[in-house]
Amino acid sequence: MIGPGQVPLISLVGVTKRFGTGEAAFQALKGVNLDILRGDFMAVMGPSGSGKSTTMNILGCLDVPSSGSFVFQGHHIENLGRDQRALLRRRHLGFVFQGFNLLARTSALENVELPLLYRGEDKRARHTMAMAALDKVGLAPWARHTPAELSGGQQQRVAIARAIVTEPAVLLADEPTGNLDSERSIEIMELLTDLNRNSGITVLMVTHEPEMASYARTIVHFRDGMVDRIERKAA
Amino acid sequence: MTGTSASTRLIATSALLAVRAIRRHVLRSFLTVLGIVIGVFAVVTMVTLGKGASRSVHDEVSGLGANVLTVLPGTAPGRGGGGEAPPPFKLEDVDAIRDQIGGVTAVAAQAQVSATAVFNAANWQTTVNGADNAYLDAQNWAVTAGRRFTGDEEKAGKSICLVGSTVAKNLYANQSPLGTTLRLGSISCTVVGALATRGQGGFGQDNDDAVIMPIKAVQRRLTGNREIRAIIVGADPAYDSKDIQQSIAALLRERRNIRSGKLDDFTIFDSKQIADTLASITGTLTAIVSAVAAISLLVGGIGIMNIMLVSVTERTREIGIRLAIGALGHEVMLQFLVEAVVLSCVGGLIGLVLALGASIGLSRLLDLPFVFDPLTNLTAFAFSGLIGVIFGYFPARRAASLNPIEALRHE
Ligand SMILES: Nc1ncnc2c1ncn2[C@@H]1O[C@H](COP(=O)(O)OP(=O)(O)O)[C@@H](O)[C@H]1O
Numbered sequence A: 001m002i003g004p005g006q007v008p009l010i011s012l013v014g015v016t017k018r019f020g021t022g023e024a025a026f027q028a029l030k031g032v033n034l035d036i037l038r039g040d041f042m043a044v045m046g047p048s049g050s051g052k053s054t055t056m057n058i059l060g061c062l063d064v065p066s067s068g069s070f071v072f073q074g075h076h077i078e079n080l081g082r083d084q085r086a087l088l089r090r091r092h093l094g095f096v097f098q099g100f101n102l103l104a105r106t107s108a109l110e111n112v113e114l115p116l117l118y119r120g121e122d123k124r125a126r127h128t129m130a131m132a133a134l135d136k137v138g139l140a141p142w143a144r145h146t147p148a149e150l151s152g153g154q155q156q157r158v159a160i161a162r163a164i165v166t167e168p169a170v171l172l173a174d175e176p177t178g179n180l181d182s183e184r185s186i187e188i189m190e191l192l193t194d195l196n197r198n199s200g201i202t203v204l205m206v207t208h209e210p211e212m213a214s215y216a217r218t219i220v221h222f223r224d225g226m227v228d229r230i231e232r233k234a235a
Numbered sequence B: 001m002t003g004t005s006a007s008t009r010l011i012a013t014s015a016l017l018a019v020r021a022i023r024r025h026v027l028r029s030f031l032t033v034l035g036i037v038i039g040v041f042a043v044v045t046m047v048t049l050g051k052g053a054s055r056s057v058h059d060e061v062s063g064l065g066a067n068v069l070t071v072l073p074g075t076a077p078g079r080g081g082g083g084e085a086p087p088p089f090k091l092e093d094v095d096a097i098r099d100q101i102g103g104v105t106a107v108a109a110q111a112q113v114s115a116t117a118v119f120n121a122a123n124w125q126t127t128v129n130g131a132d133n134a135y136l137d138a139q140n141w142a143v144t145a146g147r148r149f150t151g152d153e154e155k156a157g158k159s160i161c162l163v164g165s166t167v168a169k170n171l172y173a174n175q176s177p178l179g180t181t182l183r184l185g186s187i188s189c190t191v192v193g194a195l196a197t198r199g200q201g202g203f204g205q206d207n208d209d210a211v212i213m214p215i216k217a218v219q220r221r222l223t224g225n226r227e228i229r230a231i232i233v234g235a236d237p238a239y240d241s242k243d244i245q246q247s248i249a250a251l252l253r254e255r256r257n258i259r260s261g262k263l264d265d266f267t268i269f270d271s272k273q274i275a276d277t278l279a280s281i282t283g284t285l286t287a288i289v290s291a292v293a294a295i296s297l298l299v300g301g302i303g304i305m306n307i308m309l310v311s312v313t314e315r316t317r318e319i320g321i322r323l324a325i326g327a328l329g330h331e332v333m334l335q336f337l338v339e340a341v342v343l344s345c346v347g348g349l350i351g352l353v354l355a356l357g358a359s360i361g362l363s364r365l366l367d368l369p370f371v372f373d374p375l376t377n378l379t380a381f382a383f384s385g386l387i388g389v390i391f392g393y394f395p396a397r398r399a400a401s402l403n404p405i406e407a408l409r410h411e
């Protein structure tokens, strides 16, 4: 379905992942092939243990494949070292987790500023950019509040603001609505859709719920450590 | 956006975070750094007092000018002896030292008795020294008002006297003592001169709390005998005072009929030796306290390492978040190192403040000059920071090497 001349943003070819060694070894991924186009909104579905998170961790450069190739923006990155992967995450990737993972006792603003600190932005730039990101997720008035003072939906929106403040190419979200009720979940999905459509961010999201997956343009089904089938919606 | 400015910002932010963390756990932080507080406090207080003591000894010795040897009957404490009290010196002994020993600038006999000095309604318990002008020469002791004794007055043993500045202050206040009649116990004397202030002696005694009369007058009218309690010898600085001491000892042994093999029944004190002894005592004390402080600092360092390991475990998820959003290993390491250093520096600072208070107080109590030494304080502070680096290194490296995926899963 990929049109001629359209180079995928990310391409996994024959990616395997093996955990442990010897008797205890476990083959979590058994040869994953996957092309992700720039600007796609992709939902990853599949039964528990089918390798969704493992794949997301590899795509997010938090982990490395045991074998196979991983091409990102035309570069082979399956053999990058720890620090090189960290730099890649810093520059091109944003993360949203199921458990929000905000720093406790730290204001929403400071949480969103955190990635900018590692990019070496000065205090003023950090403040301006973080406020803009919080504004995008509709939480500018809550900038001074700590996570404990925010609802789950608000916390996840702060986490999204933190993920997009560096204007990443790809936003990776592993079950971002797993801890939220359906109303909050829909708010989050609308936010992700908006970021995908209007900010041009490629969104990769793991979900169990077909209702959430329906927001995506592409749905990838995993089974037993392999891609089972891919659904693509007509544009 | 250069690497250095990013690290600088990271250090600044980490320091801020560290201060926040310390404020959040005030008691825990204080207990953690207690070892460092005690270590820095002990060393800085001791070194400061030591410097004060050596300054005071130095002032004392340089105030005396030439070396002063004091010869007393009896053995020095700790050298055994006992038995019969050794005989006092005779006037002939004084003459013999003056005539037969090279390198002495002045030799003076001293008879001593304590008496109550009374002038008008005021009275003051003091020491009356029977002496002569040579006594003043030997100790480089100047007369600031009035005059010294004349040779005739010394020979005749006239009832005249010189007053030390402490006595003058207590009996005369602002009035000039010259020409007044001072009662000393049952006798009286005419004050002909006032002595310069000499300050503290090596053992804390007040050198200025004294009245000086011609020795003949003291012997005849106060002590009632011809005993000489001490011989004061001024030594020429060009000579080795050890040699002079040996010559005097040999001469006195002969004059006092001490057979070879028997111990001296007199003791020679050297002002320089006293100064050296005091300095070496201070040095020894400083070494002991430094050893205690080193142990204390070690314990403090281990405390910091322990609390930082606890902190790394408590904040595993935070570390996971930082790594996931792109923090490099060495940046996480830097953050925890800065925390450890801030913690230990706070300990060092508390120690310095306590040491400042204690040294001011103790200097006053021990009557020592307070000498603030910036280098000592700076070194101690830098050392406390160094302890943070050394003992914070291992926990910081552990934080930096965490696997982000596992760290994020940590509960
Ligand atoms: N670090 C690990 N060590 C060992 N096994 C692992 C590890 N991470 C995941 N697995 C195993 O790999 C399989 C796939 O896991 P995962 O990708 O998390 O599945 P899911 O599709 O539910 O997200 C599971 O059976 C899981 O137990």
Ligand SMILES: [Mg+2]
Pocket (backbone or CB within 6 Å): A052, A053, A054
């Ligand atoms: Mg999963």
